[in-house]
Amino acid sequence: MARCPKQRKKVVIAAVSMYLELLLNFIKLLVQYYDALEAEGAQMLEHVCSWETPIGRQLARNSFMRCIVSHGDISCTMLVRMNCRTFQKLCKLLRDEGGLRCTWNIEIDEMVAIFLYTIAHNEKNRQLQVTFRRSGETICRVIKSVLRSVLKLHSILLRKPKPVLENSDDPKWKHFKNCLGALDGTIVNVRATKENQERYRTRKGMY
Known part of the structure; x- marks a missing residue:
């Protein structure tokens, strides 16, 4: 149905x-x-991406290097005391004239950044290990390598002064005759901007 x-x-x-x-x-x-x-x-x-893993440490290093070379002259000057263009020129000079060579795990720009950051901020090895995510042995080896390359540039970066004769007829010489400058405690007065005053502080704590 x-x-x-x-x-x-x-x-x-x-x-x-x-x-x-x-x-x-x-x-x-x-x-x-x-x-x-x-x-x-x-x-x-x-x-x-944890900082305790190799990939995480590499990401941290890349991020810090971008702050130096890619985020403008302000951050670069704050970290390594020179602008991006000067930093790149110094890296090229150390490579071509100073004989600085990169290794299999660290590039020249990072080596120079470690060296400049150390002398600019007077950082200790342990603090540099945290900042650059490198071992203490690597930090020490890099600083020594860059320092040796910098010393090789003395003929380029440092010019021998021409001695001034005692009987010089230069009208400007009479104001600086027998002046030893910083050796006898003479300080040249400068007017530094507020944000740059720390760089011009003397050993006595004065500007």
């Missing part, structure tokens, strides 16, 4: 409702699975 149209309609509606409920449950499972994967991926990424 054939079903009446009303009963057939009820069966179709019940079947469609069941399939929709199954589909919704399946979508919920997919969403939960995706959330679990995303949370696990975030934990894995956090672990990979």
Whole structure:
């Protein structure tokens, strides 16, 4: 006996409702699975980017070097006491004339940055290890290598002064005759900007 149209309609509606409920449950499972994967991926990424891992340390070094060479002259001057253009010229000069060579895990610009940062801020080896994410042995070796290269540039960077004769007829010489400058405690007065006063502080704590 054939079903009446009303009963057939009820069966179709019940079947469609069941399939929709199954589909919704399946979508919920997919969403939960995706959330679990995303949370696990975030934990894995956090672990990979941790400063205690090699990749994390490399990311920290790259970020610090970008602050020096890519974020403008202000940050570069604050960190290594020279602008970006001068820093790049010094790196090239140390490579071409000073014989400085990079190693398999550290480039010349980072070596020069470590050296300049050390003498600019008078930082200790342990503090440099945290700043540059390098071992103490690497920091010490890099500073010595750059220092040897800098000393090789003495003929380029340091010019021998021409002696002034006692009977010099230069009108400017009479004001500085027998003046030893800093050797006898003579200080040349300068007017430094407020943000640069620390760089002009004398050994007696005066500007």
